[in-house]
Amino acid sequence: MEKFISHTGSALPLKRSNVDTDQIIPAVYLKRVTRSGFEDGLFAAWRSDPEFVLNKAEYSKASILVAGADFGTGSSREHAVWALQNYGFKVVISSRFADIFRGNSLKAGLLTVILGQSDVEDLWSAIEEEPSLQIKVDLDTRLVSYKNQAISFDLDDYTRWRLMEGLDDIGLTLRKIDEVENFEEKRAKYKPKTLPVLS
Amino acid sequence: MAKTLAEKVWDDHLVRSASGEPDLLYIDLHLIHEVTSPQAFDGLRLANRAVRRPDLTIATEDHNVPTLNIDKPIADPVSRLQVDTLRKNCQEFGIRLHSLGDVEQGIVHVVGPQLGLTQPGMTIVCGDSHTSTHGAFGALAFGIGTSEVEHVLATQTLPLSRPKTMAINVEGSLKPGVTSKDIILAIIAKIGTGGGQGYILEYRGSAIRALSMEARMTICNMSIEAGARAGLIAPDETTFAYLKDRPHAPKGEDWQRALAYWSGLKSDSDAKFDKEITLDADQLSPFVTWGTNPGQGIALDGVIPSPQDFTDPEEVSAAERALVYMDLKAGTPMKKIKIDTVFLGSCTNGRIEDLRAAAEIIKGKKVASDIRMMVVPGSARVRLQAEAEGLDKLFLEAGAEWRSAGCSMCLGMNPDQLAPGERSASTSNRNFEGRQGKGGRTHLVSPLVAAATAIRGTLSSPADL
Numbered sequence: 001m002e003k004f005i006s007h008t009g010s011a012l013p014l015k016r017s018n019v020d021t022d023q024i025i026p027a028v029y030l031k032r033v034t035r036s037g038f039e040d041g042l043f044a045a046w047r048s049d050p051e052f053v054l055n056k057a058e059y060s061k062a063s064i065l066v067a068g069a070d071f072g073t074g075s076s077r078e079h080a081v082w083a084l085q086n087y088g089f090k091v092v093i094s095s096r097f098a099d100i101f102r103g104n105s106l107k108a109g110l111l112t113v114i115l116g117q118s119d120v121e122d123l124w125s126a127i128e129e130e131p132s133l134q135i136k137v138d139l140d141t142r143l144v145s146y147k148n149q150a151i152s153f154d155l156d157d158y159t160r161w162r163l164m165e166g167l168d169d170i171g172l173t174l175r176k177i178d179e180v181e182n183f184e185e186k187r188a189k190y191k192p193k194t195l196p197v198l199s
Numbered sequence: 200m201a202k203t204l205a206e207k208v209w210d211d212h213l214v215r216s217a218s219g220e221p222d223l224l225y226i227d228l229h230l231i232h233e234v235t236s237p238q239a240f241d242g243l244r245l246a247n248r249a250v251r252r253p254d255l256t257i258a259t260e261d262h263n264v265p266t267l268n269i270d271k272p273i274a275d276p277v278s279r280l281q282v283d284t285l286r287k288n289c290q291e292f293g294i295r296l297h298s299l300g301d302v303e304q305g306i307v308h309v310v311g312p313q314l315g316l317t318q319p320g321m322t323i324v325c326g327d328s329h330t331s332t333h334g335a336f337g338a339l340a341f342g343i344g345t346s347e348v349e350h351v352l353a354t355q356t357l358p359l360s361r362p363k364t365m366a367i368n369v370e371g372s373l374k375p376g377v378t379s380k381d382i383i384l385a386i387i388a389k390i391g392t393g394g395g396q397g398y399i400l401e402y403r404g405s406a407i408r409a410l411s412m413e414a415r416m417t418i419c420n421m422s423i424e425a426g427a428r429a430g431l432i433a434p435d436e437t438t439f440a441y442l443k444d445r446p447h448a449p450k451g452e453d454w455q456r457a458l459a460y461w462s463g464l465k466s467d468s469d470a471k472f473d474k475e476i477t478l479d480a481d482q483l484s485p486f487v488t489w490g491t492n493p494g495q496g497i498a499l500d501g502v503i504p505s506p507q508d509f510t511d512p513e514e515v516s517a518a519e520r521a522l523v524y525m526d527l528k529a530g531t532p533m534k535k536i537k538i539d540t541v542f543l544g545s546c547t548n549g550r551i552e553d554l555r556a557a558a559e560i561i562k563g564k565k566v567a568s569d570i571r572m573m574v575v576p577g578s579a580r581v582r583l584q585a586e587a588e589g590l591d592k593l594f595l596e597a598g599a600e601w602r603s604a605g606c607s608m609c610l611g612m613n614p615d616q617l618a619p620g621e622r623s624a625s626t627s628n629r630n631f632e633g634r635q636g637k638g639g640r641t642h643l644v645s646p647l648v649a650a651a652t653a654i655r656g657t658l659s660s661p662a663d664l
């Protein structure tokens with residue numbers, strides 16, 4: 001995974017709450033077996049509307065999505081994270097994320113930043129006033145800054161460290177595999193097995 | 200220290216717990232399907248990793264498989280590629296797979312319990328948010344993303360931070376015609392789609408204890424719609440009776456051992472929940488959604504609310520948008536809403552009891568002439584069982600379609616979709632914009648309401664017949 005230390009870019013204001021993963025990428029776009037190419041499905045239903053913010057020229061360079069509350073509810077599809085990444089987003093800011101979406105994003109290296117709703121609304125106004133406004137999201141200091149504003153955000157130390165080092169979770173767990181083995185030895189024998197059919 | 204049920208199961212699966220890092224939890228059962236797994240297997244191959252415990256992993260084809268002509272190759276080439284990819288991956292990594300046409304094929308959350316693989320006190324994960332269904336057995340079960348699928352395949356564990364716990368007490372008894380679907384829709388309307396966020400929900404109380412296993416699964420299934428990742432119910436005699444003699448249930452002495460452990464799986468009487476809410480089952484009536492998230496629900500006897508009925512500005516604008524999308528006017532009685540398609544199926548309400556309940560109402564009656572009713576059993580076994588009981592005939596004689604098992608119109612990934620502007624009464628779990636097909640409009644209902652609606656053509660309860 002690529003290291004994430006800091007990102008500076010312009011932003012796109014998505015002024016809707018409860019944007020579920022079916023909106024981020026509808027199910028018909030989920031049939032690919034790779035991790036790339038999902039950008040064409042991003043917000044597919046809304047993109048047919050020329051007035052939809054993603055279609056506006058002034059936001060075409062945006063790499064930070066500033067969304068309404070409860071972003072990413074619904075289906076667990078990680079494709080929603082990939083669609084955002086494939087499209088070019090590095091950061092999503094919202095006042096509240098659905099649990100699974102947030103977990104998925106932080107595992108895949110898309111930084112999700114939680115700010116208060118009033119900070120989100122201030123950001124929306126600032127972006128609408130100046131679409132090319134440069135916003136800096138810094139993991140080292142845990143600050144979102146633009147103009148002369150600097151807003152701090154929370155992220156647990158462990159996740160921050162993992163993102164800044166670009167470490168993948170599986171590698172980290174495999175380092176502790178002896179503990180997994182110890183656990184397996186003590187596991188109750190009556191627990192079900194799926195009996196693999198090897199061919 | 201007194202513990203809640205969720206905390207007990209959590210603690211019994213701790214591989215490692217250290218401050219400053221998430222807990223590492225052992226996973227007892229990993230369920231897999233075609234949509235969220237290909238990239239995970241790819242990741243394993245790239246890193247030259249094996250599946251650690253193929254014997255704790257099982258796969259089925261459900262999300263995008265057709266529900267007609269299943270003996271023919273899948274017509275849509277992209278869907279076919281995804282299903283073929285699953286088949287190749289399962290073969291390469293030695294994972295048991297139930298393919299289309301196999302008697303154990305079906306929606307992953309219907310298949311696990313049916314085989315007896317879902318048992319109390321287990322940790323169960325799947326790359327699907329409705330994994331919470333399995334919580335009905337007192338298992339800790341939750342949906343995961345594809346990166347996590349890969350993590351579980353490689354290590355049989357998951358790093359997770361411990362959620363908080365919420366008790367949802369449903370006391371009293373349900374009136375006739377009111378089902379567990381109505382309970383959960385009412386809970387979500389009460390706490391909102393974000394209300395369960397960060398919590399594991401435990402459903403308790405006399406109304407919950409009185410429910411069958413299948414009805415309990417319907418409730419736990421929709422925990423995610425309240426924002427919670429998992430929901431569970433303490434196992435009891437109903438649970439044990441359901442499990443006894445299932446293909447993968449423990450046998451002989453193992454059964455006794457398991458039973459001894461399972462019997463202790465309940466929240467201690469002095470355990471503290473981080474939050475507690477209470478619902479009176481006697482007050483409940485059939486519940487339906489009017490909007491575009493599962494929290495936008497109301498009693499079937501009610502009228503469509505006005506955005507001004509809400510105080511939170513977010514909810515006001517969400518209601519305004521929902522009314523436009525749904526093409527509905529505030530003040531209209533729910534029962535006046537005209538439906539085009541009735542969908543009976545999904546991992547929420549596609550089990551045998553659901554089909555029986557709907558068939559009982561449909562029996563000897565006709566589906567309204569301008570209504571299309573699709574009945575899609577949750578699994579091939581459910582379909583066989585229904586046919587053995589003659590339910591298929593009742594549906595067919597009434598003019599409904601009798602399909603093969605799969606997710607079908609629950610998410611419209613296969614050809615089973617609503618046309619733009621079409622309106623459905625659906626026993627599934629999500630009424631998001633376009634969920635059942637681009638421009639489609641969904642009202643979530645119980646199987647009883649689905650059946651009555653099919654006959655009358657407008658949202659109805661059996662009492663209206």
Ligand code: SF4
Pocket residue numbers: 261262306307308327329545546547605606609610627628
């Ligand atoms: S039936 Fe619907 S909710 Fe259930 S697993 Fe399938 S798509 Fe998901």
